Amino acid sequence: MSSAQDPFYIVKEEIQESIDKLLSTFHQWEQTSAGSSEQVHLTKELLASSESIEWQVDELDKTIDVAARDPSWYGINDIELDKRRRWTSNARAQVGSMKKAVVAGKQSNGTSTSNLSGMRRELLRLPDSDQKERSNAYNARDNDDFISSESDRQLLLMRQQDEELDELSASVVRIGDVGLTIHDELLAHEKILSELDTEMDSTSNRLDFVQKKIGMVMKKASTKGQMMMICFLIVLFIVLFVLVFLT
Numbered sequence: 001m002s003s004a005q006d007p008f009y010i011v012k013e014e015i016q017e018s019i020d021k022l023l024s025t026f027h028q029w030e031q032t033s034a035g036s037s038e039q040v041h042l043t044k045e046l047l048a049s050s051e052s053i054e055w056q057v058d059e060l061d062k063t064i065d066v067a068a069r070d071p072s073w074y075g076i077n078d079i080e081l082d083k084r085r086r087w088t089s090n091a092r093a094q095v096g097s098m099k100k101a102v103v104a105g106k107q108s109n110g111t112s113t114s115n116l117s118g119m120r121r122e123l124l125r126l127p128d129s130d131q132k133e134r135s136n137a138y139n140a141r142d143n144d145d146f147i148s149s150e151s152d153r154q155l156l157l158m159r160q161q162d163e164e165l166d167e168l169s170a171s172v173v174r175i176g177d178v179g180l181t182i183h184d185e186l187l188a189h190e191k192i193l194s195e196l197d198t199e200m201d202s203t204s205n206r207l208d209f210v211q212k213k214i215g216m217v218m219k220k221a222s223t224k225g226q227m228m229m230i231c232f233l234i235v236l237f238i239v240l241f242v243l244v245f246l247t
Contacts, residue, residue, distance in 0.1 A: 008063065008084060015056050019091060022049045026098045034105070043102055050099040054092065061088050 025046055032039040064084050067074045071081060 008060070011056070011060055012087065015053060015060065015091060018049065018053050018056070019094060022046065022053065022095065022098060025049070026102070029102065029105075039105075043105070046102045047099065050095050050102070053095050054099075057088050057092050057095070061085075064088065 025042060029039060029042040029046060032042060064081060067076060068081050071077055
């Protein structure tokens with residue numbers, strides 16, 4: 001299980017945010033005048049927050065004890081368990097130091113500056129190891145997010161490629177259909193040309209036959225008959241010319 005999905009790290013981050021807020025309030029409490037109403041209000045807030053955080057850390061410790069009974073079932077090892085126990089111990093010590101300083105200040109309202117400074121140094125020193133753990137947790141979460149985003153990007157690219165391939169396939173099908181249509185039209189035109197050639201051959205044969213018949217008639221006819229035929233043809237030509245061009 002990744003750190004971003006582990007319930008321990010989710011609760012740990014929430015507790016750490018509460019501790020950071022508590023530390024900020026503690027610094028504000030240090031700068032207020034002793035015995036003032038603001039310090040009294042901050043004292044109550046610090047004590048209540050400290051008790052709440054301590055309870056949360058105790059509950060987190062209980063979950064660590066449960067996981068320690070069968071670490072392999074929870075996907076962790078002894079090193080991870082020790083690291084979690086160190087964090088809860090540091091968090092408890094950090095909150096306890098602030099609570100101790102607040103209680104001492106509440107009781108005496110005269111805690112020396114040196115004592116407060118020593119406590120402050122202790123508070124600032126305690127989170128060092130935890131800061132490294134938080135950084136590791138954040139890095140693990142960033143890595144998981146990066147892997148997830150890369151996976152999403154790859155899926156998106158594959159989907160886009162599939163869509164482009166589908167479009168290309170559809171274009172190929174359309175081109176194939178157009179090619180088949182052109183092929184059918186060419187076959188139809190070829191058939192028409194073949195029929196036209198056949199008709200022209202038939203017409204040419206008939207014309208040759210007619211010309212031969214006319215030649216035979218012309219040979220058998222007398223000169224007078226030929227002249228009459230020529231006159232008849234001239235008249236027929238004139239009549240056809242008038243009918244075609246003058247009407």
